[in-house]
Amino acid sequence: MQESREEKLNYIMGKIRPFNDFPSKGVLFRDICPLMKDHKALCATIDLFEEYVKQTYPMVDFIVGLDARGFLFGPLLAQRLGVGFVLVRKKGKLPGPTESVSYTLEYGQAEVEVQADAVEKGQRVLLIDDLIATGGSLHAACELMKKCGAEVLGCLVLIELKGLKGVERQGSTPVFSLFQY
Ligand SMILES: O=P(O)(O)OC[C@H]1O[C@H](OP(=O)(O)OP(=O)(O)O)[C@H](O)[C@@H]1O
Ligand SMILES: Nc1ncnc2[nH]cnc12
Numbered sequence: 001m002q003e004s005r006e007e008k009l010n011y012i013m014g015k016i017r018p019f020n021d022f023p024s025k026g027v028l029f030r031d032i033c034p035l036m037k038d039h040k041a042l043c044a045t046i047d048l049f050e051e052y053v054k055q056t057y058p059m060v061d062f063i064v065g066l067d068a069r070g071f072l073f074g075p076l077l078a079q080r081l082g083v084g085f086v087l088v089r090k091k092g093k094l095p096g097p098t099e100s101v102s103y104t105l106e107y108g109q110a111e112v113e114v115q116a117d118a119v120e121k122g123q124r125v126l127l128i129d130d131l132i133a134t135g136g137s138l139h140a141a142c143e144l145m146k147k148c149g150a151e152v153l154g155c156l157v158l159i160e161l162k163g164l165k166g167v168e169r170q171g172s173t174p175v176f177s178l179f180q181y
């Protein structure tokens with residue numbers, strides 16, 4: 001029997017495990033490893049993203065995933081949608097000409113990179129990651145895609161940490177999340 005959206009959400013939620021004080025004191029880490037390990041939860045997760053994207057963005061050209069945990073969901077979703085997958089990587093991992101954007105972390109700087117020929121001007125992309133916290137990573141990746149000439153339709157995440165206001169940081173770019181904590 002086909003499960004409802006609510007049933008899928010409840011099942012997936014049971015596979016997200018909280019860890020206190022990881023990776024540093026005061027952080028409540030949302031661990032998705034049990035979800036990845038469970039075939040039913042993984043399928044349900046991709047089902048829910050697929051359903052949303054087919055209804056909302058049938059014109060999407062590429063799914064763009066963020067290194068590293070965005071790579072867990074992005075290619076599975078892209079395959080379901082019948083589109084390609086583009087990798088946004090942490091600095092220094094991609095060969096050939098690249099474009100990059102640097103951004104500020106709580107302590108220090110970080111940089112994300114994409115291959116310069118990854119997208120063509122005007123191509124429509126959706127970004128995907130496991131989680132949005134402060135929104136710094138997704139914001140930098142969106143800026144990177146715009147720098148390459150892509151049209152950013154929106155962002156997809158499994159988890160939104162509402163208290164950190166990461167969605168507000170994305171300005172007018174819509175962010176779709178399956179769970180909000
Ligand atoms: O909204 P933000 O404050 O930018 O935080 C969210 C990001 O932090 C984590 O990535 P991280 O780079 O820590 O680890 P990963 O390499 O395992 O994805 C998470 O996977 C998101 O990408
Ligand atoms: N609380 C959290 N849990 C899992 N991944 C994260 N990335 C940033 N904050 C996180």
Ligand SMILES: [Mg+2]
Nearest residue numbers: 067068069070
């Ligand atoms: Mg990440």
